[in-house]
Amino acid sequence: MTSLTREDLKTEQPISWCPGCGNFGILRALQTALVDLKIPREKYLVVTGIGCHGKLFNYININGFHGIHGRVLPFATGAKLANHDLIVLGFAGDGDQYDEGLGHFPHAARRNIDVKLFTHDNKVYGLTTGQTSPTSPQGYKSKTSPGGAIPTPINPLMLALASNASFVARGFVGDVTHMKELMKAAIQHKGFALVDILQVCITFNRAQTYQFYRDRVYKLEEENHDATDLQQALKRSRETGDRIPIGIFYQEERPVYRARLPQIKTQPLIKQPIKPTKLKQLLREFT
Amino acid sequence: MTSLTREDLKTEQPISWCPGCGNFGILRALQTALVDLKIPREKYLVVTGIGCHGKLFNYININGFHGIHGRVLPFATGAKLANHDLIVLGFAGDGDQYDEGLGHFPHAARRNIDVKLFTHDNKVYGLTTGQTSPTSPQGYKSKTSPGGAIPTPINPLMLALASNASFVARGFVGDVTHMKELMKAAIQHKGFALVDILQVCITFNRAQTYQFYRDRVYKLEEENHDATDLQQALKRSRETGDRIPIGIFYQEERPVYRARLPQIKTQPLIKQPIKPTKLKQLLREFT
Amino acid sequence: MTRTNEISLLIGGQAGAGISAAGLLLGKTFLRGGLHVFGTIDYPSLIRGGHNFYLLRAATRPVFAQWDKIDLMIALDERTLERHREELVSDGGVIFDSDEISPDSPNLPPSGVQRYAVPLESIVKELNAPKVVQNTIALGAALGILGYGITQLEEILQETFKAKGDKIVSMNVDAARKGYNYAHEHFASEFCCQLKPRTGKHHQHMLLTGNEAVGLGAIAAGCKFIAAYPMTPASPLFHFLIAQAERFGIVTLQAESEIAAINMTIGAAYAGLRAMTSTSGGGFCLMTEGLSMAGMTETPVVIMLGQRTGPSTGLPTYTAQGDLHFALHAGHGEFPRVVIAPGDIRECFQLTIDAFNLAEEFQTPVILLTDKHLIESHITTQTFDTGLVSIDRGKLLPMERYTGPTPYLRFKLVDDGISPRLVPGTLGATVHADSAEHGEQGFVNDTADNTRQMADKRFRKRSEIQKALSRYDAVKTFGSKDADVTLVGWGSTKGVVLEAVEILQEEGRSLNFLQIIFMAPFPAQLVSKALKGKTTILVESNRTAQLGSLIREQTGHRVAHKILRYDGRPFNPLQLVARIKEVLK
Amino acid sequence: MTRTNEISLLIGGQAGAGISAAGLLLGKTFLRGGLHVFGTIDYPSLIRGGHNFYLLRAATRPVFAQWDKIDLMIALDERTLERHREELVSDGGVIFDSDEISPDSPNLPPSGVQRYAVPLESIVKELNAPKVVQNTIALGAALGILGYGITQLEEILQETFKAKGDKIVSMNVDAARKGYNYAHEHFASEFCCQLKPRTGKHHQHMLLTGNEAVGLGAIAAGCKFIAAYPMTPASPLFHFLIAQAERFGIVTLQAESEIAAINMTIGAAYAGLRAMTSTSGGGFCLMTEGLSMAGMTETPVVIMLGQRTGPSTGLPTYTAQGDLHFALHAGHGEFPRVVIAPGDIRECFQLTIDAFNLAEEFQTPVILLTDKHLIESHITTQTFDTGLVSIDRGKLLPMERYTGPTPYLRFKLVDDGISPRLVPGTLGATVHADSAEHGEQGFVNDTADNTRQMADKRFRKRSEIQKALSRYDAVKTFGSKDADVTLVGWGSTKGVVLEAVEILQEEGRSLNFLQIIFMAPFPAQLVSKALKGKTTILVESNRTAQLGSLIREQTGHRVAHKILRYDGRPFNPLQLVARIKEVLK
Numbered sequence A, B: 001m002t003s004l005t006r007e008d009l010k011t012e013q014p015i016s017w018c019p020g021c022g023n024f025g026i027l028r029a030l031q032t033a034l035v036d037l038k039i040p041r042e043k044y045l046v047v048t049g050i051g052c053h054g055k056l057f058n059y060i061n062i063n064g065f066h067g068i069h070g071r072v073l074p075f076a077t078g079a080k081l082a083n084h085d086l087i088v089l090g091f092a093g094d095g096d097q098y099d100e101g102l103g104h105f106p107h108a109a110r111r112n113i114d115v116k117l118f119t120h121d122n123k124v125y126g127l128t129t130g131q132t133s134p135t136s137p138q139g140y141k142s143k144t145s146p147g148g149a150i151p152t153p154i155n156p157l158m159l160a161l162a163s164n165a166s167f168v169a170r171g172f173v174g175d176v177t178h179m180k181e182l183m184k185a186a187i188q189h190k191g192f193a194l195v196d197i198l199q200v201c202i203t204f205n206r207a208q209t210y211q212f213y214r215d216r217v218y219k220l221e222e223e224n225h226d227a228t229d230l231q232q233a234l235k236r237s238r239e240t241g242d243r244i245p246i247g248i249f250y251q252e253e254r255p256v257y258r259a260r261l262p263q264i265k266t267q268p269l270i271k272q273p274i275k276p277t278k279l280k281q282l283l284r285e286f287t
Numbered sequence C, D: 001m002t003r004t005n006e007i008s009l010l011i012g013g014q015a016g017a018g019i020s021a022a023g024l025l026l027g028k029t030f031l032r033g034g035l036h037v038f039g040t041i042d043y044p045s046l047i048r049g050g051h052n053f054y055l056l057r058a059a060t061r062p063v064f065a066q067w068d069k070i071d072l073m074i075a076l077d078e079r080t081l082e083r084h085r086e087e088l089v090s091d092g093g094v095i096f097d098s099d100e101i102s103p104d105s106p107n108l109p110p111s112g113v114q115r116y117a118v119p120l121e122s123i124v125k126e127l128n129a130p131k132v133v134q135n136t137i138a139l140g141a142a143l144g145i146l147g148y149g150i151t152q153l154e155e156i157l158q159e160t161f162k163a164k165g166d167k168i169v170s171m172n173v174d175a176a177r178k179g180y181n182y183a184h185e186h187f188a189s190e191f192c193c194q195l196k197p198r199t200g201k202h203h204q205h206m207l208l209t210g211n212e213a214v215g216l217g218a219i220a221a222g223c224k225f226i227a228a229y230p231m232t233p234a235s236p237l238f239h240f241l242i243a244q245a246e247r248f249g250i251v252t253l254q255a256e257s258e259i260a261a262i263n264m265t266i267g268a269a270y271a272g273l274r275a276m277t278s279t280s281g282g283g284f285c286l287m288t289e290g291l292s293m294a295g296m297t298e299t300p301v302v303i304m305l306g307q308r309t310g311p312s313t314g315l316p317t318y319t320a321q322g323d324l325h326f327a328l329h330a331g332h333g334e335f336p337r338v339v340i341a342p343g344d345i346r347e348c349f350q351l352t353i354d355a356f357n358l359a360e361e362f363q364t365p366v367i368l369l370t371d372k373h374l375i376e377s378h379i380t381t382q383t384f385d386t387g388l389v390s391i392d393r394g395k396l397l398p399m400e401r402y403t404g405p406t407p408y409l410r411f412k413l414v415d416d417g418i419s420p421r422l423v424p425g426t427l428g429a430t431v432h433a434d435s436a437e438h439g440e441q442g443f444v445n446d447t448a449d450n451t452r453q454m455a456d457k458r459f460r461k462r463s464e465i466q467k468a469l470s471r472y473d474a475v476k477t478f479g480s481k482d483a484d485v486t487l488v489g490w491g492s493t494k495g496v497v498l499e500a501v502e503i504l505q506e507e508g509r510s511l512n513f514l515q516i517i518f519m520a521p522f523p524a525q526l527v528s529k530a531l532k533g534k535t536t537i538l539v540e541s542n543r544t545a546q547l548g549s550l551i552r553e554q555t556g557h558r559v560a561h562k563i564l565r566y567d568g569r570p571f572n573p574l575q576l577v578a579r580i581k582e583v584l585k
């Protein structure tokens, strides 16, 4: 079964996202990317965080783990090292990844662990009913910041670049085809990849709407951006006002984490048989 | 007692750092900075992490809290908001701050909480006997990376810049006077300040020695660096080879976190009396 | 139980359709009529489309729990009918949108039950109002059917929507009236259960949740700092304090994680504030290292742990009492702590104040152990008397100037283990505290003698707390002391147990209820005494009878019977009565 | 206790001076002579300058603990003399550096004790060696004084320094000989205690720590993944596995935090590996949320929790048994877990293998509860028989191709609660697991019925584990079953209790020792039976008698007497004997 259809990918779980939620676009992009890639279904593992985004786990019929809030990356790291034949796709929320799970993010990047991270960056805590998130813009009002958010927002792309991520991109749920291509590029990239996705939360975020983004996004690939130039990528990542770039900010070929582990140069660990290993020689060292 | 002497700052605790350890330089720089600043002793609060660096808590006779591993910033944030008359100085390790505590770092920076963070960046876990740290260079060998460290190191300055820190500097224990001036500048800065300190661990880190740094460091202020230019600061922060810049990379005036809290515009919270507050009016809202 | 002038209602519809708001409006309407109210919301963990329902009771006597059966149902969608029609009493009624649900719907209840078809959609259109206003129309219709009158609802609508402008107010008032009138015009025969506002003077009551009561308690206790990370069901407490922050001079901070939250809270408390944090089980896990540090550094902090169904993410929006042992033993190493479990709204308020006093008096962390059912349900409660609030900061020294012996010893070895406490910023002293074992001055000291002495010092505080229990209601007994059978419970099951006891007493059974409030230190003697010679029946919302083990560990008493529920749902009174009878058979 | 051909030694000096290495060298020297050895290191949490000492015992009979008194002391600095001279037996001896310590030093022991002045500094200079070589000279001298011979030490030095080149080897061998010869030449009179290698065939023994034994167990069990964050005293296990990683095909990852470590471990285990993590109390706090997730998702993981003195940072390098209840109840919500506490080196090895088997058989987390004293002390142990290692992966299905019914149900409701387990990557099936409550296929399901059923399913596993206890030594009894008095303990106190029992038995007392190994599920019946009618004395390294409470909770039995130590130091045999006698008076 090398070719997957969108039907194959569906589950019987009723979708509980709000009608119009940007998550539908992400799910669609993922489905079509997987269809395009023609990789057998069993090769994939989806790992999700806790939040509205995490429900994606229920709606895609590939191997999945719906973990705890903020821990997509460490879980994905363990699973990938255990069985590097798996293509490990992480789906996290902005609260999930940039608040609770922020501490894992630069480390996954600098390790260049071959895991793909798709962040549903709706700039709000959706599932917990609309609190301010670390990517909410300054002045953003919610029940946790009735006077307006005080801090400047986390800039996920800049953080990723500063953490030596080897693939850094931004997508927008209003352009599913473009997002799909980014997902494919991320999956095909050798190493850690971040695709931060401008996801619209139609219920709680009344500021960052589809229209808001439509008025502002532009595609890097249409403006001669050189994705091999980190300094340029850093500059682009700082654009946050009227023009918001989407596309690949930066990409670099660098050995993945596994490449430095002779133990798993070839066979995945999981395929190496467990047997009462010959310990005798080692034991002798204690005599 | 407005003027502090170095004697005033001493405690009776025997110092247990290895002879020659770079921490002595940090302690000395701190003592002399405080003497220079002529601020009354009771205004200060020192918060330290767990590691060799954390022992500094025992050796400086100003208010102090030796917290748990990795949590200098949240503790300091709480203390500062409780009593903003306190000048809150955090001392963290590279393991402490950039591994265990990494998740707090970008948030303290983007909040611009008025806390100063001095990282004893010896690129090794000192107290736990020399494991690889997140700032250890790639290929660094230790008992936790006998084959050489695999990931590229965390770049604390770049991370701070990417997190919108309003003061970002690097010091070197081999130049105590320069480091002292950085500490003073950090303390006088209004807002969050990072001084990442190249600290030498003479016991475990045989690579980053005094000589190693002496051969490489140069002062930004001697090379016409413009510390108001973020893009320039980012570029300088990426210099890691033969020339390692020290000094102030970036500084910006931006309202501190407290400035947005009308509750503590003037009186510190701690000085506002606790009394059975008149709740009656509020209670009526539930009838 | 005789039920006169008493009603049990269900309002059901889609998530996001304003079910909880509608329930609260109706609850307040009854409150204003001098009635007692209990209301609780059942909702899955999603934002739109799932099935939500609000269970409401109103009566002239106090009510503490949702009722098993429904007298009147407001079904805003077909699913509500389908899911709940079996719960209707045989002569009950159901209000439904005749524009959406056909009179032939197989989901409509069997004959006997009154079918109150109201064309909600048409009326909404008539009013040119958004769809959500259908709720108000339905509330009006319900009041018409119940014969309650519309005045109180109008009043409440005016207050509730005032901030949104006159247009919204009058739209809602009109909607309520339309519904009310429609009922009067179309539903002639009198509905089985009539509900009347009480006339004359009656006690002043509030209608509020446990979260709100804890928040009010925190404000009353002078809490000036809360750092938290949102987590159901504890978030509403955080939101409440945020909303009150400016008014009461509180700093509220949405932390980047629960680890940050607890360490910020400890930082604020070390600096001298009354400070708290709130979370649920998963977040509490992340606070345990900080909890242990608060124990070691003797820093007074208050943590509200609002339980939900676990393990792990579990059922985020459902209730449980599964974290009792975890709260008792969380954090590594040994240190004294206080764990208190309020069982009703008044206790949420009072024990929060007590928590802050205990934390500062004994310089140690205090955990307020609550759960979803308690902190998200609305219950009428006599208005709190703020005159009775007293604040005791224990051995906190004045911060202007230190005049005691030098150096100041933060951890002075004193008889009761409670060292005089100074905060940083005081002229004439430096204050040192260390998460590592420390000597009296707070600097590190790892000698054997010091280690033992400091552990003993901390545990002398535990003995002091144990002694201090006599100042509190560490346990409460309801019903006759001489009863043969004692029900034992804690926390949110209190309400339903009280209802069950009342029913069984009316039936002539001899039984009483022992509510345990202090879980640590445990009032072992009181509990032993109360249980001696009784047939004990444990009632808990968990699977492993955690209070049962605690009682055995602390007193040796083995509870004879266990009634446990662990499916995320609270007990219902009649169901509980049946299970008690089963046990006693 | 009769002590023949038995010696108690202390080697003391500054932190960083190689004390522990010297102790181990001497220990191995005695091991090679066919003796039993126990060695333990006492060091503060700092890198240089503090006082370190290594306590070593060697004997022809098995020894399990450090001795109270010292026969021969090697004092590498004056502080060692000062701190320990009171511990010398009256006819003992002390080796010291006469170049550094004057013969008039007030710290030298009283007359009666032999003063063995060796000019270490001069000899080091003669050898043109670094200062640390003085340790080797002193070891040589000690062997001379003891009449042990130098062969074994030479052998050990050769092996130890081989990797560093011939020069270093011969420098050390020379140093040892010089010390040995110096002793022979200068110290004519025979030392009280002579120690001889055993001749002829004797059992093959190893000298290793608990950390090493756990590491060997993990390798033997087929553990292929460890992610950890360094923390004393658990780090050496991590270091050991890192050192063996390439040889045994293990992936080891230094995580950015304990939270990362546990989640990585769960990720690896979900993907099908045998995986573990290790930490101490503070780090374990941060793992509790993951632990609960492992319980909920039924993922088999093994966690070694190496206790140290708490609370909080506490005494990072000292021992304690303060986290028992925390390990039993860590994590929110209710789920089955296994908590096992090895008491000696062999059990560290065997129970680690058991831990991996139990984790996979019952698809649930297993905690190996150890402590600093057990995992950092060296004890001779009969060489492990790797032929006896057996691996049971429970209901793990082959991963090539799934051929069962579709869809594959990861959480199938089966009688024993243990669903057939498949890992992701298998052709023909998708595997779903959710930290939220889930239905059989692994997708979210928050209905009341499902919640109850899934909780019941998980707890059926608990009953199965309980049943499986009969396959293990859940408890062990040492000494006569008929004894009047039973000592009860767990974990690292086993060694010292066995020594105390031996002494008291020699004195004619009737007592035995009940070691509890499985803390969860608790072998309540076995313990009840063992304690019935006995005078029980609890021995624990904590302040609140945690095993005592557990026994009471689980069996109702109240231990009559408690001997507790909580100053970070292990019990000594004679001290324990005295306390037992005190209790029995």
Ligand SMILES: Cc1ncc(C[n+]2csc(CCOP(=O)(O)OP(=O)(O)O)c2C)c(N)n1
Residues within 6 Å of the ligand: A050, A051, A052, A053, A054, A068, A069, A092, A093, A094, A095, A096, A097, A120, A122, A124, A125, A126, A127, A128, A133, C229, C230, C231, C232, C258, C282, C283, C286, C313
């Ligand atoms: C440890 C922990 N803390 C808090 C929560 C509660 N919680 C669930 S989802 C969420 C935030 C959701 O925001 P985000 O990650 O942005 O996801 P979204 O719903 O917007 O997709 C929080 C705080 C939790 N489940 N676990």
Ligand SMILES: Cc1ncc(C[n+]2csc(CCOP(=O)(O)OP(=O)(O)O)c2C)c(N)n1
Residues within 6 Å of the ligand: B050, B051, B052, B053, B054, B068, B069, B092, B093, B094, B095, B096, B097, B120, B122, B124, B125, B126, B127, B128, B133, D229, D230, D231, D232, D258, D282, D283, D286, D313
């Ligand atoms: C939660 C937790 N995990 C682990 C440790 C153990 N630990 C103590 S210090 C330290 C690392 C020290 O490295 P660093 O922060 O760089 O400080 P340094 O000693 O180099 O100054 C570790 C891992 C701890 N105390 N707490």
Ligand code: SF4
Residues within 6 Å of the ligand: A016, A017, A018, A020, A021, A022, A023, A052, A053, A122, A126, A127, A200, A201, A202, A203, A204, C047, C048
């Ligand atoms: S709350 Fe927002 S993010 Fe969540 S499902 Fe609704 S629209 Fe989507």
Ligand code: SF4
Residues within 6 Å of the ligand: B016, B017, B018, B020, B021, B022, B023, B052, B053, B122, B126, B127, B200, B201, B202, B203, B204, D047, D048
């Ligand atoms: S180990 Fe390194 S950092 Fe620690 S005291 Fe010694 S030299 Fe300093």
Ligand SMILES: [Mg+2]
Residues within 6 Å of the ligand: A051, A093, A094, A095, A120, A121, A122, A123, A124, A125, A126, A133
């Ligand atoms: Mg979000």
Ligand SMILES: [Mg+2]
Residues within 6 Å of the ligand: B051, B093, B094, B095, B120, B121, B122, B123, B124, B125, B126, B133
């Ligand atoms: Mg360091």
